[in-house]
Amino acid sequence: MFRDRLDAARQLARRLDHLRGQNPLVLAIPRGGVPMGRVIADALEGELDVVLVRKIGAPGNPEFAIGAVSEDGSVHLEEEAHYCRDDILAREVERQRELIDERRRRYTPVRSPIDPAGRIVVVLDDGSATGATMAAALATLRQREPQRLVAAIGVAPPDTVARLETLADEVVCLEAPPHFRAVGQFFAEFGQVEDDEVVALLGGSHQ
Template sequence: MFQDREEAAERIAERLDHHRGKNPLVLAIPRGGVPMGRIVADRLDGELDIVLVRKIGAPGNPEFAIGSVDETGHVELNPGTERFGISEDYIEREADRQLETIRERRQRYQRPPTHAEGRVTILVDDGIATGATLSAAIRSVRAQSPQALVVAVGVAPPPTVERLRGEVDELVCLEAPADFMAVGQFFRDFRQVDDEEVIAALRGEVS
């Protein structure tokens, strides 16, 4: 159990201290990952930016991810999604809706994309469940040819950790409990992060 995202971020930074001095690019997933990314970037003398990806939710159950879409509009469905009989029309409409959200956030945060080519790049989030969103982020960043791609999260279920480990060069997951149900259950303070806090973190106004 973490007290809050700050504690998790400090512990992640400790685990990644070997990247200090390499000018790592820390890419946080909004919104909850951004205050954590600020701490990690500051502790490692790196640069903070965001990676914008969105999950595609199932019909009638938007929290259940059936796939994801990245900032380029690339859609990737989770393995086995076809067995749910979800129409291509639904997937296309939902992907377009999520892509519009991505574009709105990019404009709201006023951050042109930072490229990861040739850099140690660290993807940070508070936690992951199915890993659909993070897989989209990994795919998006990997296409930019980083020197090394690292994932660092507070908590995730063991099967997701093992699957993602094969997609990156290094993975730090502080806790991988067998009784995982939701990310928030492992934080005493898991308040929602708003856009103002994201913008402040990106500007370096919090640490």
């Protein structure tokens, strides 16, 4: 168990030390990944930005991902999404797209997203249950032609790690326990990260 997100971030930074000095672009998945991203970007002498993807939750169980929406508008659906009514799914996709647009305006109002083309890119989150959100982020970023695409996560079940290994050039996952219920169970402290904190953390990066 990690003490908190910063504990996990320091451990990930040590595992990613081979990227230090290569100006990696750390793209954190908000909101929980952003405090970790600040620690890792500073440790690796890189830049920090966010990659905006939103989970599509199952009707009646919003924490269970049946897909994800990326900032470029693309929709990535899991097999379970086929059991969801088309109209309900369409409404949820549109809602998540609106939230992505709102977050981009709030998080980086005075600059464009940092271009990942030709860069070593580290996609970061505190943890991943189904892998839907991280997979959507990796698939979207791959189209932007990074030099190298790395997935970094604190904790995920083994099948999720195996799935991400097919999408990234390198996967760094600190813990892959077979008995996995939720990301938060592996953190002694797992408080919610607020938007104001995300904005402040991003303000210390690329200008």
